[in-house]
Amino acid sequence: MAQRSIQGDQELARKIKQRRNELNLTIEEAALRAGVGTKTWCRYEAGESIRRDKCRGICKALNWRDFPNKKGDVEKKSLIEEYRDHEAWSQFLADNYGSGAAVAFAAGSDILLDYINQDQSDLASMPSGSHIGQLSTSFISEELPPQFLMRYDYDFLYKMKCVLLQLRWRAKHEIPMTVHSILEELLIYLCNEEAQALIEISAGADDLVDNEELDDMEDWVFNMFDDMDIITFLYSDEYLTEDHPFHFKHWCDQQFYMD
Numbered sequence: 001m002a003q004r005s006i007q008g009d010q011e012l013a014r015k016i017k018q019r020r021n022e023l024n025l026t027i028e029e030a031a032l033r034a035g036v037g038t039k040t041w042c043r044y045e046a047g048e049s050i051r052r053d054k055c056r057g058i059c060k061a062l063n064w065r066d067f068p069n070k071k072g073d074v075e076k077k078s079l080i081e082e083y084r085d086h087e088a089w090s091q092f093l094a095d096n097y098g099s100g101a102a103v104a105f106a107a108g109s110d111i112l113l114d115y116i117n118q119d120q121s122d123l124a125s126m127p128s129g130s131h132i133g134q135l136s137t138s139f140i141s142e143e144l145p146p147q148f149l150m151r152y153d154y155d156f157l158y159k160m161k162c163v164l165l166q167l168r169w170r171a172k173h174e175i176p177m178t179v180h181s182i183l184e185e186l187l188i189y190l191c192n193e194e195a196q197a198l199i200e201i202s203a204g205a206d207d208l209v210d211n212e213e214l215d216d217m218e219d220w221v222f223n224m225f226d227d228m229d230i231i232t233f234l235y236s237d238e239y240l241t242e243d244h245p246f247h248f249k250h251w252c253d254q255q256f257y258m259d
Contacts, residue, residue: 006050012068012200013047018060020045033061036138039119041125052082063190079103090171097220101192104220108191109168115139116161123154128190130154143190145234159252163187177224183251192221225256 006012020030031041035059036085044050044058055067079098083089086106094102122135133149144152164187170177181184221226232238233246240247245255 006052006055007068008044008049010047012050013045015068016058016062017045019064023062025061030061032137034058035060035115051106051110051254062241079107083107088171090177091174093220093224094173097224101220101224102171104192104195105167105171105188108193108195109164109187111194112140112187112191113164116157118166119152120157123157125188128154133156140190143193144186147234147240151248159183160187161253164191176235178227178257180254180256181252182230182234182246182255185225185256186234188224189221189230215240245259253256 020027023034024029027041027045028038031038034041034054036054036057043180050058056063059067080103082107083103084129088106088109090102090105093105102149118139119132119135119141122137123130123132127132130153131150132141132144132152139154141149157180160183161182163183167177167184169175179188229246233240233244243250244250245253
């Protein structure tokens with residue numbers, strides 16, 4: 001399987017720690033900026049390997065424009081080569097919407113799963129009924145539609161993870177990724193959003209797809225959905241009543257492509 005991590009070493013660890021100290025950041029502050037746990041950041045400074053999808057967060061935390069490799073250059077590798085053997089690679093997406101779409105889902109679903117697991121772990125130590133808006137640090141609270149923030153409790157995150165794992169299973173087994181519910185649409189949309197950051201920072205992005213596919217990389221999701229309703233209704237200032245099909249209570253209803 002293609003390597004999806006950067007091999008750590010003491011030189012890279014030194015650069016990370018030195019830059020953090022230059023910015024007068026504690027480990028906790030740097031980890032928060034990067035969107036990782038403090039234990040994960042400590043492993044970076046100990047010289048352990050770093051997943052490539054975490055590089056953008058580290059760059060954000062340390063105000064680095066590019067992520068250095070061992071020689072201080074930008075790491076260069078084709079994302080298609082890197083993710084073609086990924087367990088969540090969807091040949092259906094690649095065939096119908098371009099290789100960039102398959103990369104985006106595979107990479108983005110990795111990142112989103114990490115975020116869900118972290119928020120679940122934090123909610124597990126809180127009273128029943130607590131939601132992600134009550135967490136001191138939530139990795140997905142700013143990504144989900146704000147109207148329903150108080151609905152995002154442990155039970156919802158568990159359901160969210162199960163549906164995402166089902167989508168990854170369909171991808172792996174070359175089953176069509178046709179979405180039937182708002183939650184499925186939302187998860188695929190969020191996977192693409194998370195992946196865009198990785199795609200932007202990854203060296204070799206110019207070789208990711210041909211120019212035509214590259215231009216459409218952010219639009220493939222809406223081509224797949226045949227509309228932009230998820231943005232219109234969930235990420236606008238419109239208030240949704242319970243009878244609206246995009247209200248939270250209907251997210252798991254089978255509404256689309258049911259013929």
